[in-house]
Amino acid sequence: MTVKITIDCMGGDHGPAVTVPAAVNFVRSHPDAHLMLVGLEQPIRAQLKKSKALDDPRLTIVPASEVVAMDDPVEVALRKKKDSSMRVALNLVKEGEAQTCISAGNTGALMAVSRYVLKTLAGIERPAIAFAMPSQKGYTTVLDLGANVDCEPEHLLQFAEMGHALVSAIEGRERPTIGLLNIGEEVIKGNETIKRAGELLRASTLNFYGNVEGNDIYKGTTDVVVCDGFVGNVALKTSEGLAKMLADIIKEEFSRNFASKLMALVALPVLKRFKKRVDPAQYNGAALLGLRGLVIKSHGSAEAFGFEWAIKRGYDAVKNGVLERLVRAMEENAPAAREAGASAPASSAPVAVDQPVQQPAAPLNSQPNSQPNPPGESGTALHSKA
Numbered sequence: 001m002t003v004k005i006t007i008d009c010m011g012g013d014h015g016p017a018v019t020v021p022a023a024v025n026f027v028r029s030h031p032d033a034h035l036m037l038v039g040l041e042q043p044i045r046a047q048l049k050k051s052k053a054l055d056d057p058r059l060t061i062v063p064a065s066e067v068v069a070m071d072d073p074v075e076v077a078l079r080k081k082k083d084s085s086m087r088v089a090l091n092l093v094k095e096g097e098a099q100t101c102i103s104a105g106n107t108g109a110l111m112a113v114s115r116y117v118l119k120t121l122a123g124i125e126r127p128a129i130a131f132a133m134p135s136q137k138g139y140t141t142v143l144d145l146g147a148n149v150d151c152e153p154e155h156l157l158q159f160a161e162m163g164h165a166l167v168s169a170i171e172g173r174e175r176p177t178i179g180l181l182n183i184g185e186e187v188i189k190g191n192e193t194i195k196r197a198g199e200l201l202r203a204s205t206l207n208f209y210g211n212v213e214g215n216d217i218y219k220g221t222t223d224v225v226v227c228d229g230f231v232g233n234v235a236l237k238t239s240e241g242l243a244k245m246l247a248d249i250i251k252e253e254f255s256r257n258f259a260s261k262l263m264a265l266v267a268l269p270v271l272k273r274f275k276k277r278v279d280p281a282q283y284n285g286a287a288l289l290g291l292r293g294l295v296i297k298s299h300g301s302a303e304a305f306g307f308e309w310a311i312k313r314g315y316d317a318v319k320n321g322v323l324e325r326l327v328r329a330m331e332e333n334a335p336a337a338r339e340a341g342a343s344a345p346a347s348s349a350p351v352a353v354d355q356p357v358q359q360p361a362a363p364l365n366s367q368p369n370s371q372p373n374p375p376g377e378s379g380t381a382l383h384s385k386a
Helices: 016-029 041-050 074-080 085-094 107-118 153-171 192-203 214-219 229-254 258-278 304-319 322-341
Strands: 003-008 033-039 059-063 100-103 128-135 138-143 177-181 207-212 224-226 286-289 294-297
Touching (some): 003 085, 003 304, 016 041, 016 059, 033 085, 041 059, 074 107, 085 100, 100 304, 138 153, 138 214, 138 229, 153 304, 177 192, 229 258, 294 304
Parallel strands (some): 100 294, 177 207
């Protein structure tokens, strides 16, 4: 089966100078992939010519006359730029011409336009951004990472269901463990939203471990950690800052004098292995979960190597049937969630800023994909620097 992927070539800090070479490298190593390059035709064609891939039949140019800038307000992207590369790429997924969309564009705009174009799955009120942080056991999938600032307990339950579907699809774990991020492990700790979310999770069919703390993310205590977008984004940015600080300190100390440089040469194999485990480029590509289509968000500042990894995340998600598993997970857990939530007080469920309001959509009629992971990608999760 050919995996069809749309690329928002104009998104990100670098545009076609990064997205097109990444797409070329990807198709050369994945013979079953077909990439549709969406954006301004002239710069895309120039980059293809530079990469000697202008005549590759698996790279198709799809013209779009507008570009969503990284600082464009959501309203501009949603209402005024209807022929943007971002929107055209998402429309191709909606129309069934492609199975996933990859973009490094404005995060708020991408979430809003994705939700407007693709709509949400039945049982999902808000999409969430999922990211896998490195841990002592490999990585821990964390969501939400910024799509929803204020959440109700029911939303956290839905995030857990989406995380369950993602990890079980990509990793083949039928019962991934779920942790609820809190200020302590005890049931009595946390605000009322967290306490109520814990009750819903314990009443669900999910493999709920219980409350976890921030350090448990890096211990790998659970496969999935659930939190609201405000807390998740702070945790993500803090982790990125810490990783950069440690890398800079290590580089500075090994460059301090001749003896240190000599020691760096001796330690080079270890340093390379360390870099491979924590290199942000290899963790690029966040999944926007809860939509009736697969969307992968690349970091806006990603270089070609990192953007290629984001394309791999979308490819891997299609091959492993992430969307179909998400639909099934929602169907399996919905009865328990409704029963547990029957006694919950009614809430206004405020919608996150920068997102248009959409009613939950009908279940997606999708076709399962049982093909294996590509060589060297078995057991990888969807990662990001959203």
